[in-house]
Amino acid sequence: MQVDPFMQSLGLKYPIFQGGMAWVADGRLAAAVSNAGGLGIIGAGHASGAVVAQEIERARSLSDRPIGVNVMLLSPHVEDVVKVILKAHERITVVTTGAGDPSKYLPDFKAAAIKVVPVVASVAQAKRMARVGADAVVAEGMESGGHIGKLTTMALVPQVVDALNIPVIAAGGIADGRGLAAAIMLGAVGVQMGTRFLVAAESKVHPDYKKAVLKAKDIDTVITGEYAGHPARVLKNPMANRFMRLEKKEAAKSNPDFSEVEAIGNGSLKTAVLTGDRENGAYMAGQVAGLVTQAQPAADILADVYQQATQLMGGD
């Protein structure tokens, strides 16, 4: 399988991004993925600029390969995080962005020679990103874990590919070589995977959370926040059930007040990642959790996915 020139230009051996999962994707995981030939991405999430700076430092101490950072645009620290990235620009190859419109930060990133790859969930959003100068987009379907849009990967990716003249990376519902091969068939130049890397040997995710992902079946994810706003895909657990029950109850009222629901959600991903507490932690994961059955080192994940896709596509 030929790696697309855009992915090659980023210095990648495999056309695979590791999703910049908040709290999960730290400097160690990103470095492991990058060292093995994929693109490791540090998830800034809601972390402060200082924490992101530390993780960049850590990734850089472990790897001299290309590294990315995902900027979560809803974070209260977004301005600081952007400053940290711009300061470290010679050490950052790619910035991906999530949950919003990164237009106003684009000129500074581009001036710093950082490739900007926003995560998009619709054609209109993708077109807008292309117009303001994005280098590529990640088109992410609602099969993915964490915050999601409405379209599925199968429907979204080819429509975004048709609408843009820049490379498209497919995400959502991809966990093996079949997914990578399918994404290439849909017109993508590569894929971004989250859930499979969440359980990687180098991932710091609490063992109980990892176990839940490895054990999960196809129908074990649910969407929280469908009424309260910012829908997110998580594994069913006591926290998710409590959240959804209260959310539905509020939504049925004429004047719903979601503050109590939001209070359950606040900090729940951090709780899951650090403590594994299933009563209070949000076990974010994609629908492919049912496909992810073994915890492997990042290098093995990348090699497996790539080899399977190559074989399926009839190449060598």
Place this chain on the structure above:
Amino acid sequence: MTNDEIFSKVQAIIVDQTGEDADKVTLTTNIKQDLDADSLDIFEVINEIEDEFDIKIETEEGIETVSDLVTFVEKQLADKE
């Protein structure tokens, strides 16, 4: 283009995108809150407005009501002349 003309075009775009009845989309309507539009709907509306009026909307910051949108379009059109 008069304000009324701008409003009726903006209204038509929002009606089209959100599936609401035209009488629910007035100048004081808050696009996100009153019409349950999410951020993807907003991108859609902004794209359509950019095409319709041949203007560029760099950020949706500060745009909450239909009136904000109309004022923005008005200003952009005036700047073009």
